[in-house]
Amino acid sequence: MDSKLFPEGVQRCSFGKFLIWTAVILGFFTWGLYAAVLVLYNGIGTTGLDNYFGFGAWITFDLAVIALGAGAFFTGLLKYILKIKQLEKIINLTVVVGFICYSGAMLVLTLDIGQPGRAWFGYWHPNVHSMLTEVIFCITCYCTVLIIEFVPLVLEQKQLNKIPFIHALAHNMHVNMALFAGIGAFLSTFHQGSLGGMYGVLIGRPFAFREGFFIWPWTFFLFVLSAVGSGPVFTVLVATFMEKLTGKKLVDFKTKALMGKIAGTMLCVYMFFKILDTWAWATGYLPSVGLTFDDMFYGLVYGKWLMFSEIVLCGVVPAIMLIVPAIRNRPGLLYTAAILDCIGVSLNRYIFTVQTIAFPAMPFDSWQVYVPNWVEYASSIMIIAYGFLVLSLVYRYLPLFPQERELN
């Protein structure tokens, strides 16, 4: 029925099937939307957050998707600035995934702040000392860059592209894409870093506080590295997931392995510094304020296992797997490493958000356990549903995978 709109020379499922698929997604989306409306109408009191946990599931979700969305800027940098040609087979997808992650994070942020109507105050009364100001600036600018990178893909839609003006516009945008990739890489590096810096500057929170370099605490650099060490493989996972769903080959394995190699290299660098940082924190900073490494952990929910899973099982292990060609070149193992890697970076964001705050800085205070409630889950699921929806539409109507025709 809508086959005239499909990209050149590819097959898509029937319109009816597509409608059912979309309806299921919309079901989840509506559930989340209901939660979001509840939050906006009643206030954030409806969530599981409280005076102890001002930051919780939403911030973790934001930080995690932004890290995973880092594939966009980093791949863009490699493709356009360093001219790694092979990456053009997956670059469209990284842009779309990045766009979904960033716009989704921004949607969650509007729920998360108590006064959404004042969100623009960040530009109007910026505090240049606040890492969050940097995040607000970079994240919105970078989201704009992502939109600019996304537009040519939309313009290449088969029917649209028949219009000469649009054809020329798309072409010109492509020619100048290196510029945007450069701006994007710059902006994204900065706010990935600021997100880490946000925690590193918390002088009252010994779990997260770090000394640093110039105005940036170490966590600034660690967050950048961990994002570029996981973003690329997240895109690989998305591509593979889409292949499983559609039953088609979309990206050749060579490109996926290359993405794995890139992420793996960055992950190795990250792990090296992360382990050094953790060591210095445990043996240098903590004793200096009268604390021990053991003080930082509590029970099962805030146990050491979290940190060790993050660093060893979901850090060192995938780093080795991705860096060794013999392992990386086996699809099953590549995907396993990618999954571990993505879990690792999400765990890191969770620990930095929740454990940092849960630690009772005042000695007579006690550890508190944070449990998000359904409102927070549902609104986060809404964002995931939104991502599914955008990806489904893009896949169906836009030339997302340049290799699709030859691979099938």
Place this chain on the structure above:
Amino acid sequence: MQTKEFKIKWGMVIDIDKCTGCGACMVGCQVENNIAPMTKKDPYNYVQALTKDRDDASNKLKTLTWMTVYELSNGQAFPEHETAYLPRPCMQCGNPACVPVCPVIATDKNEEGGIVSQIYPRCIGCRYCMAACPYHARYFNWWDPLWPEGMDKGLSPAVSVRPRGVVEKCNFCHSRYLDAKDKARMDGEDPMNLADGAYNTACADICPTKAITFGDLNNPEHAVHDLAKSPHAFRLLEKLGLAPQVYYMSEREWVRKQGDNYNAGGGGH
């Protein structure tokens, strides 16, 4: 990161050995500063289908209490067991954790007296300052403030009522400072050199055991000036370097240790 110093430095010295944990300071603060009590039902929420029951006062993690009294224990078994009470207002830190993180400068430490201010109409409610403050001195307005019928008539006209979605905290009853300065001007005195007691906070005023003393830490004529230097005085989490303007004192060593040194003598958790 340097401690901000001003000519006048309003501060508090709280004698833990005198505090009985009665909670009068909490009530005094609540009344003085128009802090809404928690009520479960919101009759003004018009789309009832979308209206959720709110937390009531039993949920201590969502109530607003600028001043909170903590119970301390020496961790020993009876008969060696001892308790102490520690009232905790905002410490008005000299090097506040909350100020540099705020993206919109809704909170600042820049005025004479070194009180950390909070500008409600500017706060966007990101709660970054709450994440930063280790003393849990900041409170978020989870729900629209609501006063049971009749109680709204007792609101103080000097203090603004905060809307939902912003962060608030103790400001050493700042409106009382303004009043004291006005009075000094009218009496032909120097508002920048108030006599001891001319400006006092509600909690210090109401404390039945006089455990809380308030004044200018820099002014030798104010009682707090010497009290803060007493050998039994200490500040909470001194090692983290936030330089609070609130001092505590206790003759009991275990209390002082719990104030700053986590690992001392197995106290705390």
